[in-house]
Amino acid sequence: MSSFHTTFEEILDGMRSALSQLDPLQVEGMLNRLLITKARDKKVLIVGAGRSGLVGRAFAMRLMHLGFDVYILGETITPAIGKGDLVVVISGSGSTTIPVTTAEIAKKMGAKVLAITSFGESPLGRIADQVVVLRGREKTAREEEYYSRQLLGEHEPLVPLGTFFEDSCMVLLDGVVAELMKRLETSETDMKSKHATIE
Numbered sequence: 001m002s003s004f005h006t007t008f009e010e011i012l013d014g015m016r017s018a019l020s021q022l023d024p025l026q027v028e029g030m031l032n033r034l035l036i037t038k039a040r041d042k043k044v045l046i047v048g049a050g051r052s053g054l055v056g057r058a059f060a061m062r063l064m065h066l067g068f069d070v071y072i073l074g075e076t077i078t079p080a081i082g083k084g085d086l087v088v089v090i091s092g093s094g095s096t097t098i099p100v101t102t103a104e105i106a107k108k109m110g111a112k113v114l115a116i117t118s119f120g121e122s123p124l125g126r127i128a129d130q131v132v133v134l135r136g137r138e139k140t141a142r143e144e145e146y147y148s149r150q151l152l153g154e155h156e157p158l159v160p161l162g163t164f165f166e167d168s169c170m171v172l173l174d175g176v177v178a179e180l181m182k183r184l185e186t187s188e189t190d191m192k193s194k195h196a197t198i199e
Contacts, residue, residue: 014164015171018135022172026132031179033114033130037068037086038184044070045081045111047102048090051166056090059173065191066180073102083110091115092136092165094122103127116172118165134172136165 037044044063048056056072063070071078081087087106091099094117103113103124115128118136125131181191 011163011167014136015168018164018168019171021135023133026130027172027176029130030114030116030132031176031183033086033112034063034068034176034180035183037084037112038066040084041069043079043081043085044068045073045078045085045087045106046070046090047073047087047099049096049098051162052090052092052096052099052169055166055169055173056088058170059088059177062174062177062191063180065194066177066184066186067194073098081106081109081111085109085111086114087111088114088116089124089128090117090169091122091124092118092162094119094124096124100124100127116169132172134165134168136162136168 034044044060046056046060046063048054053072060070060072085106087103089099089103094100094115100123103115104127106113107127107129112130113128114130114132115124116132116134117124118134119125120131120133125133181187
């Protein structure tokens with residue numbers, strides 16, 4: 001159990017460090033972008049590969065509970081994205097192929113791109129209209145080959161390169177949801193009314 005305790009303490013320390021370095025203006029910009037999108041009845045598309053994608057799914061669920069018209073890249077019911085819609089791309093490295101390509105296409109279609117990444121100067125960061133830099137990922141090479149590694153059955157060690165980013169991102173987005181609840185004057189009871197009844 002020594003590895004277990006050492007690992008979760010390391011993860012918690014890493015998350016505290018990452019979240020303490022957030023730029024409040026970037027987070028405020030994200031909140032404003034989401035609120036504008038909702039006020040204009042535009043769509044939100046969440047994009048992320050691997051574990052970042054799972055974090056994005058959790059965020060999408062909460063946005064749905066808040067009344068956003070939200071979708072996840074790759075689902076069969078995801079509609080076309082167009083002018084004024086918002087594409088939220090989560091990528092620790094900011095260089096994973098599918099998220100970066102999606103961001104490029106979204107811009108061509110007139111959508112706004114919001115990137116959450118550890119590297120503001122990454123390809124994704126340069127494409128995005130708005131960036132939230134969340135420290136956590138220290139190296140980028142292995143994430144870029146995510147799908148290749150999965151096909152080969154390769155896995156990263158305990159507390160892999162993306163863990164701090166992904167765990168911190170989950171907390172960041174839950175904080176964003178709490179702030180959106182406040183600004184939209186939405187209660188937990190309101191959100192429960194949109195919760196799945198068949199699950």
